[in-house]
Amino acid sequence: MAAGRLPAKHHIAFRDEDGRLLHEECLTREGFEGPYTILYHRHRPHPSRAAPAEHGWRIPEPAPRRPLLRRHYRTQDLRLPGGPPVDSRVPLLWNADAVASVLAPTAADPVYFANGDADDLYWILEGGGVLRSALGDLRFEKDDYLCVPKGLVHRILPGAGPQRWLSLELLGGIHLPAQWRNAAGQLRMDAPYCHRDFRRPEFRGPLEEGIRRVLVKRGGAFHAFDQEASPLDVVGWDGSVWPFAFPILAFQARAGLVHLPPTWHGTFAARGALVCSFVPRVLDFHPEAVPCPYPHSSVDVDEIIFYARGQFTSRRGVGPGSISHHPAGVMHGPHPGAYEGSIGQRTTDELAVMLDLREPLQPTAAALEVEDAAYHDGFAG
Numbered sequence: 599m600a601a602g603r604l605p606a607k608h609h610i611a612f613r614d615e616d617g618r619l620l621h622e623e624c625l626t627r628e629g630f631e632g633p634y635t636i637l638y639h640r641h642r643p644h645p646s647r648a649a650p651a652e653h654g655w656r657i658p659e660p661a662p663r664r665p666l667l668r669r670h671y672r673t674q675d676l677r678l679p680g681g682p683p684v685d686s687r688v689p690l691l692w693n694a695d696a697v698a699s700v701l702a703p704t705a706a707d708p709v710y711f712a713n714g715d716a717d718d719l720y721w722i723l724e725g726g727g728v729l730r731s732a733l734g735d736l737r738f739e740k741d742d743y744l745c746v747p748k749g750l751v752h753r754i755l756p757g758a759g760p761q762r763w764l765s766l767e768l769l770g771g772i773h774l775p776a777q778w779r780n781a782a783g784q785l786r787m788d789a790p791y792c793h794r795d796f797r798r799p800e801f802r803g804p805l806e807e808g809i810r811r812v813l814v815k816r817g818g819a820f821h822a823f824d825q826e827a828s829p830l831d832v833v834g835w836d837g838s839v840w841p842f843a844f845p846i847l848a849f850q851a852r853a854g855l856v857h858l859p860p861t862w863h864g865t866f867a868a869r870g871a872l873v874c875s876f877v878p879r880v881l882d883f884h885p886e887a888v889p890c891p892y893p894h895s896s897v898d899v900d901e902i903i904f905y906a907r908g909q910f911t912s913r914r915g916v917g918p919g920s921i922s923h924h925p926a927g928v929m930h931g932p933h934p935g936a937y938e939g940s941i942g943q944r945t946t947d948e949l950a951v952m953l954d955l956r957e958p959l960q961p962t963a964a965a966l967e968v969e970d971a972a973y974h975d976g977f978a979g
């Protein structure tokens with residue numbers, strides 16, 4: 599992707615209309631071997647002074663291990679703190695690869711933020727807004743995934759009205775699953791989405807918002823710097839690192855003769871994590887198909903499902919905002935009656951996001967506040 603004014607080649611003198619030299623910023627991933635984006639700033643982008651880190655959210659802390667049980671957390675019962683997105687995340691479940699949080703922001707970020715630890719993936723359950731960065735303004739709305747690359751200086755301006763977002767901080771970097779890409783890296787013709795489904799930032803040219811403070815999260819802690827110039831003073835950029843929005847309902851779900859496993863719903867992959875989208879769809883069409891997921895021992899992964907809306911065929915007692923956590927080591931499956939009751943069902947209107955995670959998840963104190971303690975035993979017939 600490219601926007602604004604660019605010189606003919608990397609690392610050559612490039613000047614503005616007044617003849618003043620512009621300054622490159624190379625945003626590179628995986629050292630200098632991975633995807634990158636190059637931005638052209640009006641001012642030197644790197645001079646900064648250390649400043650107090652007065653923003654950020656509560657970082658999860660290790661807690662004693664609990665008994666291995668199937669768990670259910672009712673995030674709909676959480677009293678969320680409000681404030682700007684950079685302050686209002688409430689982490690709930692986490693491991694070394696991913697942190698799942700919820701937030702209900704009520705104000706725009708007053709500072710710029712760069713997550714130096716992770717790519718941020720949000721799922722907008724309610725509300726929407728604008729993600730602003732030097733790459734442009736990216737609009738997002740209800741039912742969108744919003745992906746913000748690691749290290750991108752940005753701020754988020756929630757729109758008017760109630761907001762409710764799921765936040766997935768993916769510490770090993772997010773990418774599209776390999777099975778949906780061809781050898782050239784392009785999305786395959788048979789992938790469940792295409793490049794036109796991904797909304798990109800709209801470049802606005804150099805922006806001066808009067809904000810100099812940049813909050814950085816790195817090493818599980820918040821740090822801050824005051825920049826000399828606006829971090830958004832960019833005349834043009836090109837490259838492969840940019841934020842995007844993807845409407846979950848654009849995911850083209852598959853149906854089969856019989857039940858298809860979650861990998862068919864794989865939408866984003868990350869180190870130790872696979873994000874799957876369960877969207878309204880037709881169900882399996884074998885005359886004797888059992889559309890309800892079969893009981894399974896997925897021995898290598900913890901599974902969480904965040905339920906947004908619709909009727910969930912396999913679960914009782916979960917509702918919009920619920921998170922079920924089915925850890926590796928204990929089998930899980932449908933609630934009583936759901937398995938047989940699903941036979942003959944032709945469609946589902948469920949909307950949910952599932953994460954499969956390689957490492958065991960821990961809950962935070964906030965999750966424990968809204969735990970449904972009866973969940974594990976509720977599968978008895």
Ligand SMILES: [Fe+2]
Nearest residue numbers: 894901924930
């Ligand atoms: Fe499962």
